Amino acid sequence: MASLANSSVHLLLLVVVLAAAGDAVTFTIVNKCGYTVWPAALPSGDGNQLDPGQSWAVYVPAGTKGARVWGRTGCGFISGGSLGQCQTGDCGGTLRCAAVGAPPVTVAEFSLGQASKDDYFDISLVDGFNAPMAIVPAPAGGRRCPRGGPRCAAEITLQCPGELRAKAGCSNPCRGNSTCGPTKDTEFFKKLCPETVTYARDGQGTTFTCPAGTDYQIVFCP
Numbered sequence: 001m002a003s004l005a006n007s008s009v010h011l012l013l014l015v016v017v018l019a020a021a022g023d024a025v026t027f028t029i030v031n032k033c034g035y036t037v038w039p040a041a042l043p044s045g046d047g048n049q050l051d052p053g054q055s056w057a058v059y060v061p062a063g064t065k066g067a068r069v070w071g072r073t074g075c076g077f078i079s080g081g082s083l084g085q086c087q088t089g090d091c092g093g094t095l096r097c098a099a100v101g102a103p104p105v106t107v108a109e110f111s112l113g114q115a116s117k118d119d120y121f122d123i124s125l126v127d128g129f130n131a132p133m134a135i136v137p138a139p140a141g142g143r144r145c146p147r148g149g150p151r152c153a154a155e156i157t158l159q160c161p162g163e164l165r166a167k168a169g170c171s172n173p174c175r176g177n178s179t180c181g182p183t184k185d186t187e188f189f190k191k192l193c194p195e196t197v198t199y200a201r202d203g204q205g206t207t208f209t210c211p212a213g214t215d216y217q218i219v220f221c222p
């Protein structure tokens, strides 16, 4: 009798574990750049080192609003689990991050739905640009995303106007200014990466949707 009770407890635990796994979305972060990228993800704050060709899976609970993924570039070496300062995207010289890293930085933004709701996602250049990026959805169960995903494949840093040039990146003059609209400078970002958010209220063709439960690849240098 006791062992029967035990096995139903185990069965119950198994069901709980499976349900929890089913409620997590997988972000597979892939580095196709010819250089090392140190990605980080919020809200977990997890970070990693990705050499060229490497990938890393991050699990995010369904329903998470304000999930962010970005890459740091030009970082110092990791020793004993600690990371040196990074030229872009740095969050205090540590592998783990409590907040989005220092600009200029390309940021993937997600608002994940639950059950029959949709996910919303975009690539934001409001904090500037430091690495080309694409979000590639992998919808489950044969469902379709109404519009695939955004990509910003151009190496903007090389073409950045002189006054916006930053170490290993390109700054956005609209950063931190919610009233800043399309300007000559944000048009530069728009021209090279039309599917990205280039100022705070930039809605035109920048927000993408997929059914909740979709997994995503976030590709650096697609």
Ligand SMILES: *[C@@H]1O[C@H](CO)[C@@H](O)[C@H](O)[C@H]1NC(C)=O
Residues within 6 Å of the ligand: 177, 179, 180, 181
């Ligand atoms: C914010 O943007 C507006 C419109 O472009 C501009 O007039 C204003 O000076 C900006 N404010 C700051 C603090 O940069």
